Amino acid sequence: MSAVLELREVTLRYPDGTLGCRDVSFDLFAGEVIGIVGESGSGKSTVVGCASLDLIPSSGRVVVAGEDVTGIRGARRRRLRCESIGTVYQTPQQGLDFSLTAGGNVASTMLGAGWRSFGRVRERALAYHVAMELPAERFDVPVELFSGGMRQRVQLAKALASAPPLLLLDEPTASLDVSVQARILDLVRRLQLERRFAMLVVSHDLAVMRMLADRLLVMYRGEVVERGLTDQILGDPQHPYTQLLVSAQLIA
Amino acid sequence: MSAPLLSIHGLCKSYTQHLHGGRSLAVLRGAELELEAGTCTVVRGPSGSGKSSLLRCVYRSALADSGEIVLRALGRELDLVAASEREILEVRRTMVGMATQFLWVVPRVSALSLVEGCGLERAAAQTLLARLGLEPELHELPPATFSGGQRQMLNLALTLARPRPLLLLDEATASLDPQRRRMALASLLERKRAGTAILAVFHDLPAFPGLVDRVVQVRDGRLLAA
DSSP, X not given: OOOSEEEXXXXXXXXXXXXXXXXXXXEEOXXXXXEEEOOTTSSHHHHHHHHTTSSOOSEXXXXXXXXXXXXXXXXXXXXXXXXXXEEEOSXXXXXXXXXXXXXXXXXXXXHHXXXXXXXXXXXXXXXXXXXXXXXXXXXXXXXXXXXXXXXXXXXXXXXXXXXOSEEEEESTTTTSOHHHHHHHHHHHHHHHHHHOOEEEEEOSOHHHHHHHOSEEEEEXXXXXXXXXXXXXXXXXXXXXXXXXXXXXXSOO | OOOOSEEEEEEEEEEEEGGGTTEEEEEXXXXXXXXXXXXXXXXXXXXXXXXXXXXXXXXXXXXXXXXXXXXXXXXXXXXXXTSOHHHHHHHHHHTEEEEOSSOOOOTTOOHHHHHHTTTOOHHHXXXXXXXXXXXXXXXXXXXXXXXXXXXXXXXXXXXXXXXXXXXXXXXXXXXXXXXXXXXXXXXXXXXXXXXXXXXXEOSSOXXXXXXXXXXXXXXXXXXXXX
């Protein structure tokens, strides 16, 4: 079985010379959930950016469903992003076009993935809109009029509407209050169990990780300093930084 | 005679506390143990002697420093110390179950749904919860408001929902009342008779006829016949 996503020694240095991440390697298989934990600036979002094809590594390889996509550019890259990779960004501004309706945002992914029949796109987008527990009557409303939690639900609908084998979540609930956070996480967990897509999730909340992730990567200063099963990382952390991270959280 | 289900050889486990000057605590220093299918071994020893560490190394929720933990089940032979993380996840789905005294589950999901999530039909899940003594009116509730004992009943149900060749129990019945405890032990005995091997830590050695076959004592990081 080949992995849904492979990163091989991925290093990314930003144009100003800042190190984003260094030598990051992992395999993510169908039905599996990998979490990335680490403090702000440790490189978590850079890794997600490389996986989502938003960023191009300085060196190393990104392989999606067995195909090396590191060097793919232009229309093929955009198409691949719509077809194979759903991404939910930390802020809805990164993932949504606020001038478009909820439905329009979801449809844009599907059109990007090659769907052509307007009627079928609308029908499916609406089905995803409702599946994300959004009210159907808000389907044709611009997302700028949506609350934070609803915007993240639209991001989820957009990310999943073309049924990609891979979902990337970059701190999807960090900007939401806890009750909304809980409902979004319940939804994500249920969808992942039902649909068995591979999921890479970034969070600095270890309780979220315990709930969602099978395995964890611990990042520190751009590098993966420890990796392992979630309960092992949280219960028997080996690296000094992981021990600090685990001991710093009251609930883990 | 066939090879035992579980063979632990030369198991060493220490904890290095980097935040406290790199102090290292060695808890297991060359532990040896063999466990046959359909038998129950109880590990005894004072607090901090390494009982839980032993179980956690088998489950791989703790990392052994060195040694071997060979599991032979479902036609496979696997060293749990050296196995990959994905192999361990598969082992946990099919071969090894663990219940501790603490329940950790996804919040906001009812007890019944959690047990169903282990692959049981609704009626079978209800029967299992009832046999462990959880009142039917609690089945549809998430365990957030459950007492310590009720949480342990659910925890045992989750562990028993799937038949597995090896069960690890770390004080998994510690908060149960005497009647519930007997119900739990009866379910464990039934599993043992069906061929499951049990490696357990009990606060009080259960006086339950037929359950415990052997007691081993942790002393200075090794396992001795008690």
